[in-house]
Structure formats: C-alpha cells, structure tokens
Amino acid sequence: MGKYIVKRLLYMLVTMLILSLVIYLVYNLIPVDKAADMALQEIAANKNLNYAERYLYWQRRYGLDGNIFVRYLRWLGLAPFYDGAFKGLLQGNFGTSLTYGKPVWEVVKEPLLNTLFLNLFATTAALGITLPLGIFCAEKRGSKRDAAVQVGTIVGYSLPTFIVAILFIWLFAIRLNIFPVSGMSSVGKDYTGIRAFLDRLYHFALPLIVMTFCSLGGMTRYVRAAMTEALSLDCIRTAKAKGLPKRLVVRSHAWRNALIPIISLVIGWLLGVFSGSIMIENVFGINGLGKVYFDALTTNDNEVALAMQMFYILLALVGNLLVDIAYGLVDPRIRLGGKV
Numbered sequence: 001m002g003k004y005i006v007k008r009l010l011y012m013l014v015t016m017l018i019l020s021l022v023i024y025l026v027y028n029l030i031p032v033d034k035a036a037d038m039a040l041q042e043i044a045a046n047k048n049l050n051y052a053e054r055y056l057y058w059q060r061r062y063g064l065d066g067n068i069f070v071r072y073l074r075w076l077g078l079a080p081f082y083d084g085a086f087k088g089l090l091q092g093n094f095g096t097s098l099t100y101g102k103p104v105w106e107v108v109k110e111p112l113l114n115t116l117f118l119n120l121f122a123t124t125a126a127l128g129i130t131l132p133l134g135i136f137c138a139e140k141r142g143s144k145r146d147a148a149v150q151v152g153t154i155v156g157y158s159l160p161t162f163i164v165a166i167l168f169i170w171l172f173a174i175r176l177n178i179f180p181v182s183g184m185s186s187v188g189k190d191y192t193g194i195r196a197f198l199d200r201l202y203h204f205a206l207p208l209i210v211m212t213f214c215s216l217g218g219m220t221r222y223v224r225a226a227m228t229e230a231l232s233l234d235c236i237r238t239a240k241a242k243g244l245p246k247r248l249v250v251r252s253h254a255w256r257n258a259l260i261p262i263i264s265l266v267i268g269w270l271l272g273v274f275s276g277s278i279m280i281e282n283v284f285g286i287n288g289l290g291k292v293y294f295d296a297l298t299t300n301d302n303e304v305a306l307a308m309q310m311f312y313i314l315l316a317l318v319g320n321l322l323v324d325i326a327y328g329l330v331d332p333r334i335r336l337g338g339k340v
Contacts, residue, residue, distance in 0.1 A: 005325070012317045019313050023306065024072050032300045034098050035059040062096075063087070075306075089310070095303030099295070104307045108292055114184070115288040118204060119277055122211035126219055129212070131262075134223025139250060141228055149220065157217030165210050165283045172206055179206040182285035207284045211277065223262060230258035263326045267319055 035058035042054050059065040060082035063074040073079035075095075077088025087093045094104035137146045156164075173181045184203050185191070191199050230236065231254050239249045278290030289308065296304035 008321050023309050027302045027306055028068060030300055032302055035062055035064050094307040097301055097304050099299050099301045104304050107304055111288045111292045122208050125212045126215035130216055130219040130223055134220050135227050137224040138227030138231060153217040153220045161214050161279045162283055164214055168210050184286055207280050211280055226258040226261045230254040233257060260327055264323055267323050
C-alpha cells in the first residue's frame with residue numbers, strides 16, 4: 001500500500017505539472033494585459049509619466065517580462081522575478097485579482113467557506129436519505145413502494161437544477177413566504193454573533209433544500225443498483241439458504257459488497273462540493289466558489305480563474321487516490337500496487 005501511494009503521488013505531481021502548463025498556455029491566449037491596464041491608469045492620473053517605462057515596471061512587477069515559458073515558471077514559483085524573489089504558487093502566492101485588486105486568496109477565502117458549508121451540509125443530508133432509501137428499494141425490488149420511489153427519482157433526476165430552484169422559490173418564497181428569495185443576509189440588518197449566524201442559516205435554508213432534492217434522484221438510483229447487484233451474488237444466496245437472519249445478510253454481507261461502487265459515489269459527491277453548486281449560487285445570489293469562478297471567467301480575471309482551476313485539478317487527483325485507497329480498505333481482495 002505504501003509503495004502504491006508513493007507511486008500515485010509521483011504520478012499526481014507529473015500530471016499537475018502537465019495540466020498546469022496546458023491551462024496556463026490556454027489562459028494566456030486570452031488578450032488580457034494587466035501590466036498595460038495599470039500603466040494606462042497611471043498615465044490617465046498623471047500625463048507626465050512615460051507609458052513605456054510604466055509598462056515595463058508593471059511587467060516586471062507582475063512577472064510578465066520574458067517569454068511565456070519563463071512566465072510560466074515564475075507563476076509556479078520555480079523562476080525568480082526581476083528583483084530575484086520567488087513569488088509563485090509554491091511560495092503560496094496565487095497572484096492578484098485584476099477585478100478586485102486584492103490577493104487571490106483574500107478573494108476566495110470567504111466564498112470557499114460558504115461553498116464548503118452549503119455543499120457539505122447538502123451532501124450529508126442527501127446521503128442520510130438516499131442510503132437507507134436505496135437499500136429499502138433494493139430489498140423491496142418490484143414492489144409498489146419501489147416503483148413509486150423509482151418514478152419519483154426519475155422525475156427528480158430529469159429536472160434541471162435551475163428549474164427546481166425556480167419552482168422552489170415560487171412555492172416557498174413567493175407563495176408560502178417561508179424563506180427569502182435570495183441573498184445571504186437580511187437587508188438593513190447589522191446582526192453580529194449567533195444572531196448573524198442564524199440569519200445566514202435562514203438564507204441558506206432554501207438553497208440547501210434545492211441542492212438536497214436535486215441530489216436525491218441520482219444518488220438513490222445508484223445505491224439501489226449497487227445493493228440490487230450485491231443481493232444477487234451467489235454468496236448472498238448461500239447466506240440466505242443457511243438460514244441467516246435477513247437483517248444480517250443485508251446489513252452486513254450485501255452492504256459490504258455494495259460499498260465499492262458506493263464509495264465512488266460518496267467521495268465523488270464530497271469532492272464535487274467546490275464545483276457542483278455554480279448554478280445554485282448564481283440563482284440564489286450566494287457568494288461561493290462557483291459564483292467567483294463564473295465571474296472570473298466572464299471578466300477575464302485570469303489569476304483567480306487559474307488558481308481555482310489548479311485547485312479543481314488537485315481535488316480530482318486526490319479524489320481518485322482516495323477512492324483507490326478506500327477500495328483496498330473495504331475489500332481485502334483488492335491489493336493496490338500488487339497482485340490479488
């Protein structure tokens with residue numbers, strides 16, 4: 001296991017380097033020159049300044065002088081800037097946002113916390129519903145209750161997220177007036193402490209309900225399919241023939257065999273918390289990572305977009321590693337990096 005993890009970490013490092021180069025080259029095809037923008041702003045404020053001098057100054061300040069591969073190495077933190085300092089990703093410098101004029105980390109820090117809270121809560125709630133519901137449907141496969149759940153999950157799975165959001169806003173915010181339509185805090189209120197936290201929860205309630213509802217269809221069907229396949233295994237039929245209690249057969253033997261595909265589902269959903277709520281955050285006006293990433297792409301704020309893209313790549317690679325390790329822990333028959 002240890003040798004396998006080391007190999008995978010080396011593989012992740014090589015993959016990160018290759019993908020970082022590709023996305024850096026792609027984003028640099030966009031005709032955005034923040035050094036020129038800063039020089040023009042200075043010239044507009046003081047017309048006695050020389051544009052060429054100020055342009056060169058800002059190029060060196062942002063590490064944009066030299067060819068594109070030198071700039072890429074500076075962005076990573078493997079090559080020095082004009083002043084000899086290393087100020088790249090490896091040094092914890094994610095750049096400066098062109099839109100906000102602040103370091104990228106300061107721009108994404110609060111949205112990151114909002115997205116974490118929103119998605120982790122919704123994923124936990126969805127798993128708490130879908131796991132027992134999927135197991136129940138697998139046990140009662142073919143019954144009227146199973147058929148009703150399947151119809152409901154198909155409907156829920158087929159509806160686009162923004163349609164569900166609009167319907168829930170109409171029902172709960174407009175017709176019933178239970179929750180606010182959008183936003184993260186009450187307008188005109190300056191709450192602090194626990195009151196501010198409760199107000200934030202109140203505004204997050206409807207987005208959380210929508211996200212949980214949208215997750216139920218696909219997740220329930222996935223769990224049901226995994227459990228149905230596990231219940232059809234020869235070892236399960238043998239356990240039933242021996243007279244073992246049904247609860248023991250289902251909750252212990254069948255569930256353990258069904259865990260392998262379900263692990264992919266759970267980890268995949270958990271790692272999707274940073275990118276899976278773009279639509280929800282934009283519909284409900286929540287300042288989350290999805291909204292920040294969308295705004296960065298539409299305003300050509302490349303420093304923010306690049307940093308977040310690298311973050312998503314890292315999450316995907318770590319997620320694949322965690323899935324493989326979890327497989328080996330759940331099923332002793334799987335030997336990572338060796339023979340079964």
